[in-house]
Amino acid sequence: MADNKKMVDAITSMETDFAQWYTDVVKKAELVDYSGVKGCMIIRPYGYAIWENIQRILDAEFKKLGHENVYMPMFIPESLLQKEADHVAGFAPECAIVTIGGQNKLSERLIVRPTSETLFCEHYKNIIQSYRDLPKLYNQWCNVVRWEKTTRPFLRTSEFLWQEGHTMHETEEEAREETIRMLDVYADFYEKSLAIPVVKGQKTEKEKFAGAVETYTVEPMMHNGVALQGGTTHYFGDGFAKAFDIKYTARDNQIKYPHQTSWGVSTRMIGAIIMTHGDDNGLILPPAIAPTQVVIIPVAQHKEGVLDAAYALRDKLSAKFRVKVDDSDNSTGWKYSQYEMKGVPLRIEIGPRDIENNSCVLVSRVSRAKTFVSLDGIEESVEAGLKSVHDELYNRALENLKNRTSNAATWEEFLDIAENKSGFIRAMWCGCSECEDKIKDETGGVKSRCIPFEEEHISDVCVCCGKPAKHMVVWGRQY
Amino acid sequence: MADNKKMVDAITSMETDFAQWYTDVVKKAELVDYSGVKGCMIIRPYGYAIWENIQRILDAEFKKLGHENVYMPMFIPESLLQKEADHVAGFAPECAIVTIGGQNKLSERLIVRPTSETLFCEHYKNIIQSYRDLPKLYNQWCNVVRWEKTTRPFLRTSEFLWQEGHTMHETEEEAREETIRMLDVYADFYEKSLAIPVVKGQKTEKEKFAGAVETYTVEPMMHNGVALQGGTTHYFGDGFAKAFDIKYTARDNQIKYPHQTSWGVSTRMIGAIIMTHGDDNGLILPPAIAPTQVVIIPVAQHKEGVLDAAYALRDKLSAKFRVKVDDSDNSTGWKYSQYEMKGVPLRIEIGPRDIENNSCVLVSRVSRAKTFVSLDGIEESVEAGLKSVHDELYNRALENLKNRTSNAATWEEFLDIAENKSGFIRAMWCGCSECEDKIKDETGGVKSRCIPFEEEHISDVCVCCGKPAKHMVVWGRQY
Numbered sequence: 001m002a003d004n005k006k007m008v009d010a011i012t013s014m015e016t017d018f019a020q021w022y023t024d025v026v027k028k029a030e031l032v033d034y035s036g037v038k039g040c041m042i043i044r045p046y047g048y049a050i051w052e053n054i055q056r057i058l059d060a061e062f063k064k065l066g067h068e069n070v071y072m073p074m075f076i077p078e079s080l081l082q083k084e085a086d087h088v089a090g091f092a093p094e095c096a097i098v099t100i101g102g103q104n105k106l107s108e109r110l111i112v113r114p115t116s117e118t119l120f121c122e123h124y125k126n127i128i129q130s131y132r133d134l135p136k137l138y139n140q141w142c143n144v145v146r147w148e149k150t151t152r153p154f155l156r157t158s159e160f161l162w163q164e165g166h167t168m169h170e171t172e173e174e175a176r177e178e179t180i181r182m183l184d185v186y187a188d189f190y191e192k193s194l195a196i197p198v199v200k201g202q203k204t205e206k207e208k209f210a211g212a213v214e215t216y217t218v219e220p221m222m223h224n225g226v227a228l229q230g231g232t233t234h235y236f237g238d239g240f241a242k243a244f245d246i247k248y249t250a251r252d253n254q255i256k257y258p259h260q261t262s263w264g265v266s267t268r269m270i271g272a273i274i275m276t277h278g279d280d281n282g283l284i285l286p287p288a289i290a291p292t293q294v295v296i297i298p299v300a301q302h303k304e305g306v307l308d309a310a311y312a313l314r315d316k317l318s319a320k321f322r323v324k325v326d327d328s329d330n331s332t333g334w335k336y337s338q339y340e341m342k343g344v345p346l347r348i349e350i351g352p353r354d355i356e357n358n359s360c361v362l363v364s365r366v367s368r369a370k371t372f373v374s375l376d377g378i379e380e381s382v383e384a385g386l387k388s389v390h391d392e393l394y395n396r397a398l399e400n401l402k403n404r405t406s407n408a409a410t411w412e413e414f415l416d417i418a419e420n421k422s423g424f425i426r427a428m429w430c431g432c433s434e435c436e437d438k439i440k441d442e443t444g445g446v447k448s449r450c451i452p453f454e455e456e457h458i459s460d461v462c463v464c465c466g467k468p469a470k471h472m473v474v475w476g477r478q479y
Numbered sequence: 480m481a482d483n484k485k486m487v488d489a490i491t492s493m494e495t496d497f498a499q500w501y502t503d504v505v506k507k508a509e510l511v512d513y514s515g516v517k518g519c520m521i522i523r524p525y526g527y528a529i530w531e532n533i534q535r536i537l538d539a540e541f542k543k544l545g546h547e548n549v550y551m552p553m554f555i556p557e558s559l560l561q562k563e564a565d566h567v568a569g570f571a572p573e574c575a576i577v578t579i580g581g582q583n584k585l586s587e588r589l590i591v592r593p594t595s596e597t598l599f600c601e602h603y604k605n606i607i608q609s610y611r612d613l614p615k616l617y618n619q620w621c622n623v624v625r626w627e628k629t630t631r632p633f634l635r636t637s638e639f640l641w642q643e644g645h646t647m648h649e650t651e652e653e654a655r656e657e658t659i660r661m662l663d664v665y666a667d668f669y670e671k672s673l674a675i676p677v678v679k680g681q682k683t684e685k686e687k688f689a690g691a692v693e694t695y696t697v698e699p700m701m702h703n704g705v706a707l708q709g710g711t712t713h714y715f716g717d718g719f720a721k722a723f724d725i726k727y728t729a730r731d732n733q734i735k736y737p738h739q740t741s742w743g744v745s746t747r748m749i750g751a752i753i754m755t756h757g758d759d760n761g762l763i764l765p766p767a768i769a770p771t772q773v774v775i776i777p778v779a780q781h782k783e784g785v786l787d788a789a790y791a792l793r794d795k796l797s798a799k800f801r802v803k804v805d806d807s808d809n810s811t812g813w814k815y816s817q818y819e820m821k822g823v824p825l826r827i828e829i830g831p832r833d834i835e836n837n838s839c840v841l842v843s844r845v846s847r848a849k850t851f852v853s854l855d856g857i858e859e860s861v862e863a864g865l866k867s868v869h870d871e872l873y874n875r876a877l878e879n880l881k882n883r884t885s886n887a888a889t890w891e892e893f894l895d896i897a898e899n900k901s902g903f904i905r906a907m908w909c910g911c912s913e914c915e916d917k918i919k920d921e922t923g924g925v926k927s928r929c930i931p932f933e934e935e936h937i938s939d940v941c942v943c944c945g946k947p948a949k950h951m952v953v954w955g956r957q958y
Binding site: 040048100102112119 | 512514515520522523527528530547549550551553554571572575576577578579580581582588591598602605617621622626627628638
């Protein structure tokens with residue numbers, strides 16, 4: 001920060017321009033920087049620390065369920081990607097391709113992985129022979145590339161970071177269970193760690209993953225009512241296994257194909273956090289993944305004993321929380337604004353009078369409510385304060401999700417809502433992709449989010465074509 | 480593993496064929512699998528778990544010293560790589576190049592990062608304005624690509640995983656301190672976590688990193704006397720800063736260029752572990768990074784109480800150690816061989832008679848010595864057992880390093896040792912690269928490892944040309 005910059009830069013208000021607000025926040029909270037490579041972002045320390053917290057929590061969950069991490073090459077020979085027809089059709093348009101290596105033209109072009117089903121399958125063919133080799137529950141944390149025309153930090157970038165789980169099972173039933181189990185892991189993570197409610201459901205045929213039999217999704221709603229595909233899990237049946245000739249000797253001595261799943265979440269999640277919880281003062285981070293959970297601001301820090309008290313408090317809290325003291329010579333006002341911008345969940349103010357009273361002030365980043373608490377029970381107060389920030393964030397997001405979800409029983413209602421309201425539309429659907437196309441075209445972008453696990457009977461017929469309805473679908477615009 | 484495979488496959492002995500022994504171990508201990516992509520490897524769960532342990536320990540060290548993790552794009556526009564002349568000259572021959580993105584020929588070719596100095600510099604130009612912005616202590620964990628002609632798992636692969644630290648400092652002195660500090664971090668990690676002694680020193684002009692002013696290295700010696708470049712740190716001066724126009728306002732209000740370092744270690748370290756410690760029974764893993772530190776083998780597991788005792792022991796030890804029970808129906812003999820192959824540092828055998836005596840048997844993977852210990856103090860016994868495995872490994876490697884290091888005072892001695900002995904040669908050097916070339920040519924591959932921090936006076940003149948000597952150099956063949 002420049003020497004003379006003692007005020008936090010203002011950011012565009014959400015109401016004025018949500019897109020600009022987002023851009024301001026990611027830049028000014030120092031989450032990302034742009035790079036000279038089109039569509040690729042630099043994830044700065046504060047942004048990357050969020051990703052590290054996400055990884056730590058999810059990785060522990062994956063391992064608890066028996067998954068193991070591996071690393072596959074990032075290059076896929078073109079012929080390998082082409083082995084499963086639907087898969088290559090889905091990904092070919094957005095591939096980055098290496099054609100030169102070591103100053104020579106390559107005899108076979110290499111695709112920079114957009115996803116790694118094909119590589120996992122090639123490996124699984126080598127290592128799966130018997131039912132004793134199953135299940136295989138593998139995951140990898142890595143970078144992937146999908147060449148995008150329009151990009152925005154975290155939401156849509158040509159390169160992004162993610163995890164991709166790839167599992168192989170003896171039976172269809174086991175693989176289906178895994179597909180739903182991992183969806184639940186994602187949903188729990190969104191709700192319990194990110195304080196973001198999600199709609200859980202199945203993608204329509206049109207929206208499913210290239211090569212999957214079924215795709216499931218968790219869909220959070222951003223503050224402005226736009227959806228973000230938050231994480232997906234796929235059931236593949238034995239389609240890839242057949243394409244890659246992966247077979248095993250089953251318990252009954254028959255030769256069978258194993259059943260497959262894959263599932264992934266990415267750095268997009270950081271976009272979801274920003275757009276679900278942020279406000280006009282900047283970022284608000286859910287405590288579970290905040291790089292700094294508590295910032296201690298010494299008040300009148302030049303006075304004797306103030307800094308010592310602040311350091312002592314930090315040392316006391318550091319055993320349980322991620323804490324920092326800002327003892328810089330910036331003004332307290334500047335510091336307050338700075339850590340609000342950075343979304344630190346709790347602020348502690350401590351000055352001479354507080355020290356005299358053996359107390360300090362806790363300030364919630366969400367409500368900005370101030371509480372005077374004793375230094376004696378400070379761990380419990382901070383614990384409660386963080387829990388309260390989480391709950392406030394979750395409840396606020398849930399309320400937003402409810403307020404911005406409308407039912408449409410007729411085509412006119414649907415079009416009216418699509419034009420005049422933001423958010424999700426719940427409406428009946430006949431099951432054909434022509435209606436999805438028509439809805440998208442006539443609304444300028446409303447798409448099926450999913451067939452939610454919890455459907456409701458809104459009417460008997462498809463909101464679009466009037467034929468008998470098969471499902472209730474949640475519709476919405478998306479990032 | 481196939482059903483009927485009840486014996487662990489034999490591996491080639493080290494004496495017979497060290498290279499084949501290495502290949503057998505990496506395959507049969509299930510560290511890697513080959514992929515269809517030339518020169519790229521699949522890191523399997525057991526191999527990746529070693530890497531995760533390495534990452535965990537090193538990352539904590541880096542952070543303790545104030546470093547922050549970031550993520551840079553993996554593509555470098557060709558013009559960016561070309562900004563620093565020595566740097567591009569060093570890396571251009573081994574680049575993989577993306578020429579197509581989203582089905583279109585790219586207007587500028589993108590290099591898949593072989594290292595990221597150029598990307599960090601481009602970013603540093605944006606974020607460094609004042610001395611208050613310094614130091615910048617960044618690191619990233621990522622994949623990099625260097626197109627290699629001859630590849631071997633872990634040792635030399637076209638894609639590999641590593642960490643690369645990139646730091647910027649106000650003064651030359653600070654940057655030089657960082658360069659040595661990080662070399663010490665690497666040396667400590669090798670010795671304390673990997674049980675591998677290293678020679679620390681400075682690379683010669685000829686062997687230094689492309690674009691660096693000075694390169695420092697830690698050089699462990701493999702069991703067969705061949706060196707592996709174990710980790711390097713580089714002092715860049717302000718060369719890149721000038722090439723990238725990175726300037727800051729100093730404390731004295733002058734505009735100055737910051738001073739730069741970088742440093743990295745990679746998945747090669749796993750190769751060093753294998754080749755330093757392994758034996759004819761397979762891998763031997765130092766306890767600090769072993770995915771399983773203790774394997775419990777129930778003896779006569781069909782007898783009442785044996786499995787329960789094994790599980791109880793596992794539960795007791797799991798709080799402090801990475802423990803697993805093998806309760807499969809393989810024979811105990813097979814299990815012993817299997818976990819020796821996988822290099823698990825300690826084995827616990829527990830059978831009916833042990834249970835009766837309230838004891839169990841500890842077996843060291845290094846010495847294979849058996850100790851009967853009481854179940855009461857089992858945590859302490861395991862702690863001591865693991866420490867002893869570490870010490871045995873370290874001492875054995877140190878002895879090997881000493882035994883295979885020879886002094887050469889004359890050119891004849893040098894040639895004789897190079898031809899007839901394995902290991903390092905310590906000899907005086909005049910400082911010119913012509914002698915390095917001659918030594919390499921006439922010995923068929925002996926190169927300068929480094930000018931060690933601890934030099935000795937072996938003679939007054941260069942072992943090669945007879946001119947006055949400037950330094951003692953450690954020479955050796957390398958992987």
